[in-house]
Amino acid sequence: MSQSERMIDIAGVHKTFVADHGTVTALEPVSITIKEGEFISIVGPSGCGKSTLLRLISGLDQASGGSIKLDVSGRKRPVGFVFQEPVLLPWKTIIDNVRFPLDTSGISRGQGDKTALDLIKMVGLAGFEKALPRQLSGGMRQRAAIARALSDDPPILLMDEPFSAVDLLTRDNLNDELLRIWQSTGKTILLVTHSVEEAAYLADRVMVMTARPGKLKCVHNVELLRPRGEETKLDPAYHALVAQLRRDLRTPAGEAH
């Protein structure tokens, strides 16, 4: 399988918007090239533009300048997006929610059901196909949201702090499952997070961003062995990276956050 070396090519992308008191820079020019199948974490404080960057890549917002190229050969929906909240349709069952992207692109019901059932099994929700979102826990709803994002098989998965609303234990589980899903599907994943531990544990590369104005400060390669698991969290190299990320994020000269 030939992999694209430039799955996501971001060149000088920046974003400003007009507020009451003048223009605000949400994101200073960012350039980075992401390979197919890479797992990228983006870590930074609130207001560093990490969610903005994700929205620009997804096409939800337009950049003020620069270019974003996706090597996806004209697909209608190149990216799957997982929001901070699950954003499921509360009147649809889990399987109907997962099948929703397929239903709205003219895939037959039978084919859609088959895909949706496979995905529901993959995210560990087998047996909850007919449940309504409100009947599930926060973590289970987020699993359903991941299944929906994957349902029409986009090559790129963008995740905007997907696990920030679930408890720590659930979060650890979801992280491991995400790694398993990533390994079995070969998606290119960009995951935005507040947590340096999560960023280091999951990614091939970690983009560190700082706030006011939002900019990309540095990118770290993560050399930790795959597959990762509990032993990774005991690895001194993991701790060194987490400590480094913390130092990177600390604002200079005691500037208040």
Added chain:
Amino acid sequence: MSGRFSAAIDYTLALAVLLFAWWLATGPMGLPTYLLPSPLRTWNALVTIALTGELWRHLGFTLQNIVLGLILGCIAGIAIAYVMTRFPKLAVWLDGPLVILQTAPKIALAPLFIVWFGFGVLSKIVLIFSLVFFPVFVGAVAGFRALDPKMKDLSKLLGLSSIQRFRQIELPAAMPEIFVGLKIGAVQALVGAVLAEWMSGKVGLGYLMTFASATYKTPLLFAAVLMTVVLGLLLHVALTILERRLLSWKGAARG
């Protein structure tokens, strides 16, 4: 289930007490029939017009007007609310006229509707429509405006067409608020239907009432009044069933 059963017993008991009091007033206390006919006389009047078929003609006419008015009022209320939330500029234009129309007492406009739309069925439906439209409209505006912005992101990501977006996301999301308006509108619709028939025409439960009172047939008047009560209950039940089907996903929240 047992809650529903005990509620049914409560209703039946309350109804029985009411009937007993009614009978007490007409029988032992001896109120004259032209003031208050006994339950039996009322029942007889009702059975008589039911057997001649007269009842069904009047009931059918009123029901048909209410249903038509409700459907048209809902469609227009939802459509205009949607257009206004999609095009805020238009909302600025329409807000003033709509507020004036909304605050105008529609009942007071009823004679005008008769002048404009005649003595027939049209003026009646227009009156019912005007009474249903505003509560549904107000509810729908609230519902469409309350849409989670993340839902808009979702429809943009999926590249949904306007029709898909409306049918799959915006309309179902606004349905709870629309229903609040619809329930108010349904009560208003019955009032409007009866009132319109008082004023003109030769058919309908409202007409039956004016006919009965003008000819001092108090038992018939009571029968007609009872039928409007039954009609109101039927409407309520129908809407509740519809609500349970459409809004079952809302879960336990129920009034």
